[in-house]
Amino acid sequence: MPSLTKKTWKILNKDLKKPLIERVLEGRKLENISVSLDDLHDPFLLKDCQKAVERIQEAIKKKERVMIYGDYDVDGITSANLLYQVLRSLGAEVSVRLPHRVNDGYGLNEKFIKECQNLKVALIITVDCGVSNKPEIEQANTAGIDVIITDHHSPPPELPNALAILNPKQEDCEYPNKEIVGVGVAFKFAQALFKTFEKPSDEVYQYLDLVALGTVADCAQIVGENRVFVKCGLDRLKNTINPGLRSLMQASKVDTNNLSTYTLGFILSPRLNAAGRLEDPLFAFNLLNGQLQNSAFLDKINVKRQELVRTFLKEAEELLGEVKTSQKILIVGSDQWHVGVIGLIAGRLCEKYNRPAIAITKLGDQYVGSARSIGEFNVIETLRKFDDLFTHYGGHKGAAGFSVPLCNVKNLTQGLEKEAKKALKGVKLTAKIQIDTEILPQEITWENLEALEKLEPFGLGNPQPRFLLRNVKISDLRLLGKEKTHLGFGLDLENQPLRAIAFRFGEHYRKLREHRSLDLVFSLEKNTWKGNTNMQAKIEDIAVKR
Incomplete structure (x- = not known):
């Protein structure tokens, strides 16, 4: 019985004799679901x-000028803002530079090093970048400028000759959390500084609200220490002392009593990211530093970003045509696409077709690409096999740019297609939905929903629990949304009525009208509207009973 999304269903726990919550925990192999700041690792476990x-202590003592260099995405912006505030509070003379995506590209560049030299900067600190910038750091060394790298991207075989490299992925680093993002590394550095300065x-x-924001925005696994960052960061965000975050939440009409990873990933992050995608990341950085008028501007350019993604994604689909099972990697491009959104195009294609995807566009005399991948294909290790073809590249196993x-x-495209065929030979690339367990109608209760909420925050590595409910009859089927792309309907359950929302299932309206008995995959959530809170099923897949 094929599902409407054509995804394969995998049920983690089929033992219906145990209570629902026990089945979920057992299926996920979870024992301890508590979250505490005591679970944070010692920052001095980070190599260097x-x-x-000690170099920061020296810079403060000598009143040397320090320059932070970040990135244009949310992880880079929050990293730079966090470290800027921390160093200022300790008495450092510190400034910040963020690269312009179009004019500067990713990572350190020669122009920035020369600027630091002219400004008599004694120390550069990179955040969310630097580990792939060996020539630029050599240039800084020649100019007599020390460099501290804080980064989380996969290090190249030959590391830059920096004064210190804080990156848990480098060899001989004992730090346990290898999946920490850039703002997480910046926070651990801040922890070490605060401890040293007593x-x-x-x-x-x-600053954990910034850490939570950057962690979710960079699609990190919400497990272990990252789960502590996000859970405690959401608690801080509710009463944040950052006026920029307060202003952004107000402009975005965020309910601070119902904050979640959705708030971080789908409401706040896209607005901050829009600055670096289409304009200048300093608009977002300055908002976090108190320039509150930037909230409305970020909201406006985020709308423009959404329009561009819709247009370019449609073009990408048309260029690809029918995706065949023999295609192990999708590579698509247009000279007309904006470089700021090609990562989103690659991500959407990767998610839809469950295979690596690369979107490419022209920028000056170069072509710029953004890659997104699946677990079975390490994209950064694959790119390293073509090191001599690139002007620059970097990233990690799931995402990269070049x-x-x-x-x-042409040589790169052919090489990547060959490597993908070899790496993914025998791998079924049909998309999968992981279902925690089958659920019985009588188990859909407020008590169980509130128990499930203790597993929050949800995200990659810790998704919202999904359930399978079989042989459901539905009623009051409606098309929803301005474009009629969503569905709403009722579930006819014996114990209580339950409404369901099915986003982007509008195209299946006629089919569902003819078949009222369905198998549903969904998550349970609270839905508050006009002061009333009800339980709701958020549909993720549907199988029609024949």
Whole structure:
């Protein structure tokens, strides 16, 4: 019985004799679901952390000028803002630079090093970048400027000759959390600094809202220490001391009593990211530093970003045509696409077709690509096999970016297709939905919903629990949304009525009208409307009974 999304269903726990919550925990192999700040790791486990702290002490003592260099995405912006505030609070003379996506590209560049030299900067600190910038750091060394790298991207075989490199992915680093993102590394550095300067620990915890934002925005696994970051960060966000975040939540009409990873990932992050995608990331950085008028501007350019993604994604689908099972990687491009949204196009294609996807566009005399991948294909390791073709590249196993001369595009495309065929030979690339357990109608209760909420925050690695309900009869089927792309309907359950919402299932309206008995995959959630809170099923897939 094929599902409407054509995805394969995998049920983690089929033992219906145990209570619902026990089945979920057992299926996920979870024992301890509590979250505590005591679970944070010692920051000095990061290789070179002590050396970096001592260099900051020296810079403050000598009143040297320090420059932070970040990235244009939310992880880079929050990293830079966090470290900027921390260093200022410790008395450092510190400034910030963020690269312009179109004019500067990713990572350190020669122009920035020369600027630092002219400004008599003694110390550069990179956040969310730097580990792939060996030539630029050599240039800084020649100019007599020390460099501390804080980064989380996969290190190249040959590391830059920096004063200190804080990156848990580098060899011989004992830090347990290898999946920490850029703002997480910046926070651990801040923790080490506050400990050394004998500041109260609670003072550094005030920045956890920024850490949560960057962690979710960079699609990190919400497990282990990352789960602590996000859970405690959401708690801080409710009463944040950051006026920019307060302004952004107000402009976005966020209910601070119902904050979640959805708030971070789908409401706040896209607006902050829009600055670096289409304009200048400093608009977002300055908002977090108190320029509150930027909230409305970010909201406006985010709408423009959404329009561009819709248009370019449609073009990408048309260029690809029918995707065949023999295609192990999708590579598509247009000279007309804006470089700021090609990562989103690659991500949507990867998600839809469950295979690596690369979107490419022209930028000056180079072609710029953004890659997104699946678990079975390490995209950064694959790109390293074509090191000599790139002007620049970097990333990690699930996402990467690169610049390549026009003359090398054909060789790169052919090489990537060959590598994907080899790596994914025998791998079924049909998309999968992981279902925690089958659920019985009598188990759909407020008590169980509230118990499930203790598993929050949800996200990658810890998704919202999904359930399978078999042989359901539906009623009051309606098309919803301005474009009639969504569905709403009622579930006819014996114990209580339950409404369901099915986003992007509008095309199946006629089929569902003819078949009222269905198998449904969904998550349970609270839906508050006009002061009334009800339980709701958020549909993720449907199988029609024949």
